[in-house]
Amino acid sequence: SFSSGCILFKRQPAVCLLLQKIKTEHATPQLYTTLHRRACSTVSTPRITTHYTIHPRDKDPRWEGVEMERFADEADVVIVGGGPAGLAAAIRLKQLANKHEKELRVCVVEKAPQIGAHTLSGACLEPSALTELIPDWKERGAPLNTPVTEDVFSILTEKYRIPVPMMPGLPMQNHGNYIVRMGNLVRWLGEQAEEVGVELYPGYAAAEVLFHEDGSVKGIATNDVGIAKDGSPKDIFERGMELHAKVTLFGEGCHGHLAKQLYKKFNLRENCEPQTYAIGLKELWMIDEKKWRPGRVEHSVGWPLDRNTYGGSFLYHLNEGEPLVALGFVVGLDYTNPYLSPFREFQRWKHHPFVAPTLEGGQRIAYGARALNEGGFQSIPKLTFPGGLLIGCSPGFMNVPKIKGTHTAMKSGMLAAEAIFPKLTGGHRTLTPEWGPWLHVPEYAENLKNSWVWKELYAVRNIRPSFHNYFGLYGGMIYTGIFYWIFRGKEPWTLKHCGTDANQLKPAKECTPIEYPKPDGKISFDLLSSVALSGTNHEGDQPPHLTLKDDSIPVARNLGIYDGPEQRFCPAGVYEYVPLDTGDGMRLQINAQNCVHCKTCDIKDPSQNINWVVPEGGGGPAYNGM
């Protein structure tokens, strides 16, 4: 794909002239330093980032005279993100409104082109929250068609498999749960939401949080459209729209980009541990009917990861009329070896003698990846702030050993709705003396603390951190066996995580490169053909949405010290180090069109230089029932 570095490299003299002009007028010191360093240093770095979040438009002469006013609309509640949490909150709000015969305008904005297109999950769903939300989900045709019939857990070695009995009481036990295609469930939830009167707007991404003068959240603004790749306005440029609301719910999923800004602004993470993550890669396969065992759930740990790298696999046999299996691999993002490639570990795992026979003769029909939370209880931030609150995987309610977060996400959305509704419709008024434009809903956090979500997360809080010991995986399993299975998580201590995932990478010279086998094209595949299967695409002529705070750091630091780990951890091949066109050295090429919105780069970049922002709405993967 087209590299922005090439064109702007030639324009550098113009940038220098431009800089002289800006220097004499009011330029923010930050803008001056970054541009100045880039344009006038002896080591010239090709310009990569053109996004307006890094290069503000009010100082950019190409934007002079462009109409920047936005159309604004009012709603009662705006929900960012049309996933399980956001839709559960929307449905619950409208259910309450319809029951009490109140008018309530609930708008959901979602960056995916259709509801469910950016949803990716294993998944084994615990139907508790769904039953609370929509008790007659079966009659309404919810796509929960595959009750779990068999639960298999293994520790894999390179050639063999050690079976682990799945005793009742262990968190991974799945009796009573359903294997679902989460994208289809989310799509169904979207239909239910429309039925109760929620306004759904897929294809429109929330790009900016709006604030009142007093610093409270006023609402969101959707993305601008029609900005060219070099950051200049095109003929078809149009501003996004502002949606103002009394309260805004942020349900962007794991590591949301707006939530990242809110953590800083409202200091929501001051009393909790930093969130830790994993990356999950998933494929859907149509397999040979003889190998199909509907309702069978397989999990494994061990090979190909070493005992100090958290991760494992899943393989679920769906029962929806055709021999479909969902399989995937999860790698904890606190891994230390920069040569590790989660994608290639996944492809390698598929060749294991226990896994390969299921896939032989089959056909791969889908691929995708997404980051997921592993921080659990210790990493839950402050959840409410003036004008808004956080729901779902955004703050992070995933039960890590169970590898389920959908039921807790939905419950958090429902609790948010139940806490907001009485404040919106009279009875209690807000803290402000007269009716203020925004709501602060601390009751939501209180209700969450008193619910089964809190108890569940508290009980499993020590399982993931227990892997940080000399014996790694095995130490963790022993800890789980004693303290969770026998003592139900009631031990009085709470183990800590090791710090942020980005800080865990060791320099490349201290680590050995990993020899991955070549993909065989039948069971394992190369990266680019996998990315093509995700259906991902973005409008080509827009600024890359993977923005770098400093364009010179990738080559200087990421490549220099860590040998460019982003080339390996990105499941979509977005980052490539290619030789410079002139002279020696490398430059970073960002193939933004390949991005599948997994957020791993924002999480794992050792320099924390990459800032993922939302691209034009409607872009991204086109998952179908993932």
Added chain:
Amino acid sequence: MSGRVLVGVKRVIDYAVKIRVKPDNTGVVTDGVKHSMNPFCEIAVEEAVKLKEKKLIKEVVAVSCGPQQSQETIRTALAMGADRGIHVDVSGKDYENLGPLQVSKILAALAKQEDAQLILLGKQAIDDDCNQTGQMTAALLDWPQGTFASEVSLEGDKINLVREIDGGLEHIKINTPAVITADLRLNTPRYATLPNIMDSLMNNETELHKPNHRTSLCVGLIPLFETVAPEDMQGGTDRSGAMLRHTVLQSGKPKRIILSCLCI
């Protein structure tokens, strides 16, 4: 002259999606797959809206034939600037058998009913690549046609058209009423922004029509025997056509798989 333009919009599988043949070889999987407006139809809508903004025509009516979901496509056209939408409800078996001949009969009937001055269509749909509807509609109405248009300008009651043809560009002048089909370089379609989508949702400017037996969807069906995916590329043989496709595939962008469709 009524100053009314009919624009045909078709709901097709999005161009970036990797399509998959159904296991029983009766077609491609469409269930749950991302759909969007045919890119050439977007260009046609944009041209119609541009003509309206230049005050050369008075009303833009977006038409789509298909199942319930076609209303989303019409809504996008309304959000881009169309005034009204007409959804011709065709679903189930009828929809599977819907082809250019049937659609052109519908469009011809609607053109007479709405007293249209101009019909703007995309040159072809990216799912069947037929490139027939515009031409058939013009023939049924006995109207002049300007296909593969890369420039359109109205001059009184005539249209100056630049057509993209194999040899280069052809300049023609045709009378109205006429049928024009849009090619890629006609314009760059605008975005359907959120305020306009909200408006089109609130105002619900779409009429529902059911095709009657006179339109006769059953006549002229092309029987589809089988749909198969093309063979995998074999490396090593030097066939220049195949080489070109291989090079394009290697750039990492997904390419549409061309299906072989056998018919009598």
